[in-house]
Amino acid sequence: xxxxxxxxxxxxxxxxxxxxxxxxxxxxxxxxxxxxxxxxxxxxxxxxxxxxxxxxxxxxxxxxxxxxxxxxxxxxxxxxxxxxxxxxxxxxxxxxxxxxxxxxxxxxxxxxxxxxxxxxxxxxxxxxxxxxxxxxxxxxxxxxxxxxx
Amino acid sequence: xxxxxxxxxxxxxxxxxxxxxxxxxxxxxxxxxxxxxxxxxxxxxxxxxxxxxxxxxxxxxxxxxxxxxxxxxxxxxxxxxxxxxxxxxxxxxxxxxxxxxxxxxxxxxxxxxxxxxxxxxxxxxxxxxxxxxxxxxxxxxxxxxxxxx
DNA sequence: CATTTCATTTGCATTTTGCAACTATTATTT
DNA sequence: AAATAATAGTTGCAAAATGCAAATGAAATG
Numbered sequence: 001x002x003x004x005x006x007x008x009x010x011x012x013x014x015x016x017x018x019x020x021x022x023x024x025x026x027x028x029x030x031x032x033x034x035x036x037x038x039x040x041x042x043x044x045x046x047x048x049x050x051x052x053x054x055x056x057x058x059x060x061x062x063x064x065x066x067x068x069x070x071x072x073x074x075x076x077x078x079x080x081x082x083x084x085x086x087x088x089x090x091x092x093x094x095x096x097x098x099x100x101x102x103x104x105x106x107x108x109x110x111x112x113x114x115x116x117x118x119x120x121x122x123x124x125x126x127x128x129x130x131x132x133x134x135x136x137x138x139x140x141x142x143x144x145x146x147x148x149x
Numbered sequence: 150x151x152x153x154x155x156x157x158x159x160x161x162x163x164x165x166x167x168x169x170x171x172x173x174x175x176x177x178x179x180x181x182x183x184x185x186x187x188x189x190x191x192x193x194x195x196x197x198x199x200x201x202x203x204x205x206x207x208x209x210x211x212x213x214x215x216x217x218x219x220x221x222x223x224x225x226x227x228x229x230x231x232x233x234x235x236x237x238x239x240x241x242x243x244x245x246x247x248x249x250x251x252x253x254x255x256x257x258x259x260x261x262x263x264x265x266x267x268x269x270x271x272x273x274x275x276x277x278x279x280x281x282x283x284x285x286x287x288x289x290x291x292x293x294x295x296x297x298x
Numbered sequence: 299c300a301t302t303t304c305a306t307t308t309g310c311a312t313t314t315t316g317c318a319a320c321t322a323t324t325a326t327t328t
Numbered sequence: 329a330a331a332t333a334a335t336a337g338t339t340g341c342a343a344a345a346t347g348c349a350a351a352t353g354a355a356a357t358g
Contacts, residue, residue, distance in 0.1 A: 004260045005253060007279045011282065012165065033345090048306095061346085117288045118285055126281055126282055127153070127156070135266075137163050207315090235324065
């Protein structure tokens, strides 16, 4: 097997650039981490502060402060969990949802553009491969576990 | 087409975790960015300070300081370019090469483990797909361009 | 009811970051 | 060839991000 790491390295770098450049939406300027937080909150079901922090691999104290910034920007809400009053549930505000959706649109537009360079068969194959790869990654508990996926 | 971004997001997150966790080698502790810098210097041909900074999408002043740290750690060397004395060429020291190689081994070992969950045919398909994807990304100049790949 | 565990937040010191300004060198003008 | 502009790289500084230790308040355990 050739050098697989190289493939991954370049692929993820490129996607990283994309994320970095796609981070202003509707007059609001968003940093890369903030964009990732919005994404994560948007995709988890009523996540607590800790859950999101862990999913992103961020120290929880750092994350706590990042949430504070996003609340000041009126993009994220914190709701006390009635069942366990230690816990705060995170969610996006209307504006937060709008920003997240805008970023999502931009990124998907770029990805559509990328996939437009393939024919239908290639497209299908690539997508199936990516899903396969994710599945294989999930089976490995060596490291790198995430919440989802 | 389903939500492709999600696939990418999770895939790159996982690979990011891997990179993050694979960053100590031979008693030396290495941060994620430092690991990426070593990788990049190792894979470019006599790169200048600016070239590596650009490849990584880092501000050049920040990068200049990161190089200084890596020089203090005796992992990276700076050589004055005889043709243009404004330019410094970056290279890895023996120790730097060792560290880079160790990290590379760890990451590839993990990836081997991942690919071991597939049969030969799947493996081939996935690798071919990744290459296809990279090719398609290179054709798009919308954003996200990198030096290599 | 005392103790432990847990989720989250703050104090503080360190590190990282990037803009503006600087030095030193090369390229371009006239 | 002197003057000017452009380039590669470095520092000053101030703002932002990070993470450990410790604190708070709430739940679980004995």
